[in-house]
Amino acid sequence: MSERYEIRFSGSGGQGLILAGVIFAEAATIFDKKNAVQSQSYGPEARGGASKSEVIISEATINFPKATAIDLMLALTQEACMKYYKDIKPNGTLLVDEDFVKETPKGTFKVVRLPIIRTASEEIGKAFVANIVALGAITAMTGQVSIEAVEKAVLSRVPKGTEELNKKALMAGYELAKAQRNG
Amino acid sequence: MGKIKLLQGNEACAEGAIYAGCTFFGGYPITPSTEVAEFMAKRLPQIGGAFMQMEDEIAAMASVIGGSLAGCKALTATSGPGFSLKQENMGFAMLTEIPCVIVNVMRGGPSTGVPTGPGQSDIMQCKWGTHGDHPVICLTPAYVQEIFSETVRAFNLSEKYRTPVIIAFDEIVGHMRERIEIPDPGVLPVINRTKPTCPPSEYLPYDDSKGDVPPMANFFEGYRYHVTGLNHGPDGFPVNASPRIHTDELRLIRKVEGNRADIVKFEETLLDDAEVAIFAYGVSGRSAKTAVEAARKEGIKAGLFRPLTMWPFPEEQVAAIASRVKAIVVPELSLGQIIFEVDRCAKGRCKVEGIYRVDGDPINPAQILAKVKEVK
Numbered sequence: 001m002s003e004r005y006e007i008r009f010s011g012s013g014g015q016g017l018i019l020a021g022v023i024f025a026e027a028a029t030i031f032d033k034k035n036a037v038q039s040q041s042y043g044p045e046a047r048g049g050a051s052k053s054e055v056i057i058s059e060a061t062i063n064f065p066k067a068t069a070i071d072l073m074l075a076l077t078q079e080a081c082m083k084y085y086k087d088i089k090p091n092g093t094l095l096v097d098e099d100f101v102k103e104t105p106k107g108t109f110k111v112v113r114l115p116i117i118r119t120a121s122e123e124i125g126k127a128f129v130a131n132i133v134a135l136g137a138i139t140a141m142t143g144q145v146s147i148e149a150v151e152k153a154v155l156s157r158v159p160k161g162t163e164e165l166n167k168k169a170l171m172a173g174y175e176l177a178k179a180q181r182n183g
Numbered sequence: 184m185g186k187i188k189l190l191q192g193n194e195a196c197a198e199g200a201i202y203a204g205c206t207f208f209g210g211y212p213i214t215p216s217t218e219v220a221e222f223m224a225k226r227l228p229q230i231g232g233a234f235m236q237m238e239d240e241i242a243a244m245a246s247v248i249g250g251s252l253a254g255c256k257a258l259t260a261t262s263g264p265g266f267s268l269k270q271e272n273m274g275f276a277m278l279t280e281i282p283c284v285i286v287n288v289m290r291g292g293p294s295t296g297v298p299t300g301p302g303q304s305d306i307m308q309c310k311w312g313t314h315g316d317h318p319v320i321c322l323t324p325a326y327v328q329e330i331f332s333e334t335v336r337a338f339n340l341s342e343k344y345r346t347p348v349i350i351a352f353d354e355i356v357g358h359m360r361e362r363i364e365i366p367d368p369g370v371l372p373v374i375n376r377t378k379p380t381c382p383p384s385e386y387l388p389y390d391d392s393k394g395d396v397p398p399m400a401n402f403f404e405g406y407r408y409h410v411t412g413l414n415h416g417p418d419g420f421p422v423n424a425s426p427r428i429h430t431d432e433l434r435l436i437r438k439v440e441g442n443r444a445d446i447v448k449f450e451e452t453l454l455d456d457a458e459v460a461i462f463a464y465g466v467s468g469r470s471a472k473t474a475v476e477a478a479r480k481e482g483i484k485a486g487l488f489r490p491l492t493m494w495p496f497p498e499e500q501v502a503a504i505a506s507r508v509k510a511i512v513v514p515e516l517s518l519g520q521i522i523f524e525v526d527r528c529a530k531g532r533c534k535v536e537g538i539y540r541v542d543g544d545p546i547n548p549a550q551i552l553a554k555v556k557e558v559k
Contacts (some may be wrong), residue, residue, distance in 0.1 A: 037361050066544075
């Protein structure tokens with residue numbers, strides 16, 4: 001199963017993390033021609049509660065569709081972080097929002113803190129694009145899918161009239177993670 | 184080359200229905216099947232079809248029967264609680280031989296249970312949910328591409344044998360997104376019901392003198408006939424006499440059981456030299472495939488039998504496997520249902536051991552691998 005690359009997007013219901021997963025999987029399959037499976041798990045509530053979305057990318061056929069040895073996990077809330085981090089594999093990465101996840105669990109994984117929500121609300125001016133900022137950061141950190149493919153997938157999924165906003169959010173996240181990696 | 188998309192299983196089901204020529208959907212939304220209805224509500228008006236949201240699941244099933252009698256290929260989609268409500272009308276469609284397709288995206292149960300979690304605990308209900316002896320065809324796809332093609336096959340079998348067909352998959356497979364190629368029209372066969380060639384005055388809707396599947400006239404095309412849930416004669420009117428009831432019941436069952444070679448479909452993975460076989464479907468089948476790969480890497484001879492037709496049950500195939508393996512492992516998202524069928528067919532020729540899970544999470548490959556090691 002080593003050829004599998006597993007990503008988990010987690011946070012609170014309504015933060016757009018299922019959409020982020022869908023966009024990432026679409027970028028991988030439609031625009032980068034890899035195999036990808038996206039799945040999700042959420043509670044019966046319409047908003048709130050911990051929610052997660054998973055994407056598995058592989059050159060081979062993907063049979064078991066859920067993440068069991070996560071390469072990278074994103075957590076935008078403290079609750080989701082504590083609820084879902086256990087499947088991160090040794091030497092995997094936990095990416096958390098610097099302001100909303102104050103406490104990070106101990107483990108054999110690397111922890112990266114980025115101001116994802118702050119970048120969305122202050123730099124872009126709209127907190128609701130935090131999912132797209134996160135997507136940009138994850139694109140840079142995983143190297144699994146090209147930023148061009150992710151950009152195309154974002155533009156094909158977001159509502160008309162919000163293209164520029166989302167493009168800016170994506171690139172802001174991408175640069176944030178790149179700077180962190182190089183710095 | 185068809186169109187490449189990233190689709191949910193539920194969306195692929197709806198696309199498959201459209202490909203098969205479905206022009207009517209009657210339903211009542213319920214998690215985790217709602218996307219089938221949502222997608223049909225969007226797509227059917229584009230192709231001149233009709234979408235109706237009914238007041239409940241009972242009416243939804245009734246509307247599908249009416250839609251089919253009027254000449255449409257008709258679909259409904261539901262989940263556990265709704266599937267329970269549909270049972271009486273499903274039995275009506277079986278006895279009156281009205282083709283239609285019922286999708287059950289299985290969640291955890293009983294009752295409201297776990298609406299957003301996967302389940303496989305309706306699989307016996309698919310067979311025995313409605314009362315009386317009745318014919319049942321139930322298909323169990325596990326991949327998004329397969330949901331598309333099996334939905335087309337469901338409509339084909341339904342039209343060919345004049346009987347309802349159930350498609351049962353679980354929440355995970357219904358909600359997950361995967362790459363799919365939607366074939367161009369004409370690539371997959373599409374079967375339409377056989378219509379009568381005689382004039383309306385001579386038409387007998389249940390005349391089985393020329394074969395087990397009598398031609399079916401659509402209403403509003405000049406043919407008028409009686410449709411009743413009572414046992415009936417060739418003209419469709421009630422009959423309460425021997426031997427007609429007996430022979431007609433036998434014919435209904437024979438339509439399905441007598442055509443196993445055409446209906447039963449399955450996938451075998453590395454079973455030829457297997458010492459341990461896994462019998463699994465839906466998300467558990469996907470998990471089992473990963474477990475088989477892992478077992479083989481460790482030198483353990485494991486193989487997988489993955490039914491795409493659950494009913495009629497692949498009896499012969501399971502019996503043959505049972506006579507050459509040490510054990511059959513049956514992972515299912517229930518507390519043990521389909522294992523009884525496997526056990527019935529194995530007839531003691533090998534061990535049959537289950538793995539059960541009902542906590543809203545799938546059975547993962549490691550669990551299956553551990554069981555394989557235990558029984559080998």
